[in-house]
Amino acid sequence: MFSKKTEYALRATIYIAKHSSEEKKLSIVDISKAINSPQSFTAKILQVLTKKKLIHSLPGPNGGFYITEPTLQAPISCIIDAMGENEALDKCVLGLKKCSTANPCPLHEQYKKVKFQLKEIFEEKSISKLAKELKNNKSLQY
Amino acid sequence: MFSKKTEYALRATIYIAKHSSEEKKLSIVDISKAINSPQSFTAKILQVLTKKKLIHSLPGPNGGFYITEPTLQAPISCIIDAMGENEALDKCVLGLKKCSTANPCPLHEQYKKVKFQLKEIFEEKSISKLAKELKNNKSLQY
DNA sequence: ATAATTAAGGACAAAAATATCTTTAATTAT
DNA sequence: ATAATTAAAGATATTTTTGTCCTTAATTAT
Ligand code: FES
Ligand code: FES
Numbered sequence: 396m397f398s399k400k401t402e403y404a405l406r407a408t409i410y411i412a413k414h415s416s417e418e419k420k421l422s423i424v425d426i427s428k429a430i431n432s433p434q435s436f437t438a439k440i441l442q443v444l445t446k447k448k449l450i451h452s453l454p455g456p457n458g459g460f461y462i463t464e465p466t467l468q469a470p471i472s473c474i475i476d477a478m479g480e481n482e483a484l485d486k487c488v489l490g491l492k493k494c495s496t497a498n499p500c501p502l503h504e505q506y507k508k509v510k511f512q513l514k515e516i517f518e519e520k521s522i523s524k525l526a527k528e529l530k531n532n533k534s535l536q537y
Numbered sequence: 538m539f540s541k542k543t544e545y546a547l548r549a550t551i552y553i554a555k556h557s558s559e560e561k562k563l564s565i566v567d568i569s570k571a572i573n574s575p576q577s578f579t580a581k582i583l584q585v586l587t588k589k590k591l592i593h594s595l596p597g598p599n600g601g602f603y604i605t606e607p608t609l610q611a612p613i614s615c616i617i618d619a620m621g622e623n624e625a626l627d628k629c630v631l632g633l634k635k636c637s638t639a640n641p642c643p644l645h646e647q648y649k650k651v652k653f654q655l656k657e658i659f660e661e662k663s664i665s666k667l668a669k670e671l672k673n674n675k676s677l678q679y
Numbered sequence: 680a681t682a683a684t685t686a687a688g689g690a691c692a693a694a695a696a697t698a699t700c701t702t703t704a705a706t707t708a709t
Numbered sequence: 710a711t712a713a714t715t716a717a718a719g720a721t722a723t724t725t726t727t728g729t730c731c732t733t734a735a736t737t738a739t
Contacts, residue, residue, distance in 0.1 A: 396625075399727065402632040409631075409643065422685065436728050442687065454686040455736025483538075489551075490544035492678045500677060501551065501670040505658045509651055516647045528643035535642060536634045541697065564715065578698050584717065596716040597706025 401478040404440050406430040406537060408474050411450060411462050412526035420452075420459030431537035440478075447477050467523040475517060484514055543620040546582050548572040548679060550616050553592060553604050554668035562594075562601030573679035582620075589619050609665035617659055626656055 397405075410429050415421045423441065427434040441460055444450045449469070452460045466473070475481050487494035488506045496503065529535070539547075552571050557563045565583065569576040583602055586592045591611070594602045608615070617623050629636035630648045638645065671677075 396628065396630050399632070405631055420685095424685095433728055435730075438686075439688095439728090445686085452686060453736070454684075454734075456684045456738060458685045458736065460686085486538065488538050489547055490541070490679060498678065501667040502658065502662065505662075509654050509658070512651050512654075516644065516651070520644065520647075525643040536640065537632060562715095566715095575698055577700075580716075581698090581718095587716085594716060595706070596704075596714075598708060598714045600706065600715045602716085 397475070397480055397483070398478070399436075400440055401475060401480045403430065403432045403437050404444060404474050404478050405471060406432065407437060407441060408444065408450065408462070408466075408471075408522055409525050409529060411460055412467055412522050413529050415459075415461040417461055417463065420457065420461045422459040426460065444474070444477055449473055449477055462522075467526075468521055470518045471520055471522055471525065472514070472517040474522075484510055484517075539617070539622055539625070540620070541578075542582055543617060543622045545572065545574045545579050546586060546616050546620050547613060548574065549579060549583060549602075550586065550592065550604070550608075550613075550664055551667050551671060553602055554609055554664050555671050557601075557603040559603055559605065562599065562603045564601040568602065586616070586619055591615055591619055604664075609668075610663055612660045613662055613664055613667065614656070614659040616664075626652055626659075 407426050407430055410426055411421055414429075423434060423438045426441070427437040430437075441450065441452070445452045445460070449466050450460050450462050452458070472481065475484075485494060487500055488502050489500045491498070491500050494500075494503065494507070496507070549568050549572055552568055553563055556571075565576060565580045568583070569579040572579075583592065583594070587594045587602070591608050592602050592604050594600070614623065617626075627636060629642055630644050631642045633640070633642050636642075636645065636649070638649070
């Protein structure tokens with residue numbers, strides 16, 4: 396569905412949402428270990444999220460990444476957007492230049508319903524909600 | 538959704554289904570022009586489909602690609618499979634090693650419904666049905 | 680102030696996806 | 710038989726995605 400970049404962005408954000416606070420910041424080392432992603436690559440991704448103020452960071456001892464309320468309340472579509480993948484959800488499944496009901500490909504009618512549901516999922520699920528759904532005891536096999 | 542490879546494979550197959558017969562074969566030149574895809578790249582893709590007997594080919598004058606009943610009746614999931622992308626529909630949206638209800642990511646429950654519908658679309662729509670839905674008069678903007 | 684720690688930034692590298700080009704083989708029309 | 714036509718096959722090239730490494734800048738603890 397998504398690129399690695401977006402996958403890591405989502406995983407990292409959810410992890411940060413679950414385990415960080417302004418008092419307890421998380422280092423890139425911790426985060427990339429926890430979500431099983433390449434450290435430097437993940438650092439680049441978090442840089443982008445930080446620039447877009449979706450997460451925050453502070454260098455130095457006890458520094459790291461953390462997240463605040465506005466983003467916790469935001470839908471995960473923010474993260475997908477920030478990674479430039481929201482357009483992926485608008486594309487025609489057969490690669491038509493424009494996916495539209497006016498000029499539909501032969502799969503359009505059925506596919507658009509699915510796309511609509513997908514968008515709904517990503518716009519309705521907030522980051523904090525997802526983080527809460529992450530069971531503490533059960534570590535996911537990323 | 539799909540890679541370029543798969544997009545071209547689907548477009549080419551649908552085009553061949555609509556415009557070819559055993560008597561009227563289509564050259565790679567015609568096909569790639571019609572579906573607006575890079576010619577040599579498309580040739581490679583059709584080679585794969587030919588090897589897997591999903592379409593057929595014959596070299597020489599009046600040669601080209603054509604399609605026969607078994608494939609016309611087959612679902613487009615065949616083509617997706619042939620391109621090695623059916624597993625894409627089984628993957629976890631967050632990149633968990635295994636997407637399963639037993640060990641679900643926080644998006645699993647909602648996402649699996651969408652995946653199920655997608656699979657259904659690709660397994661229920663036959664190639665000939667799609668070809669018939671292609672309007673003759675309206676040329677799609679690939 | 681100094682040293683330690685951590686993110687930011689830039690350059691580079693490897694792998695995968697996408698695309699092109701050239702030669703060969705098969706088939707057909709003459 | 711010969712020439713023309715078309716797909717098959719293999720080598721190569723380009724672009725994008727994914728990933729690494731090294732230096733710099735910011736912050737904090739001492
Ligand atoms: S036009 Fe193809 S999915 Fe909408
Ligand atoms: S486990 Fe993530 S989508 Fe199924």
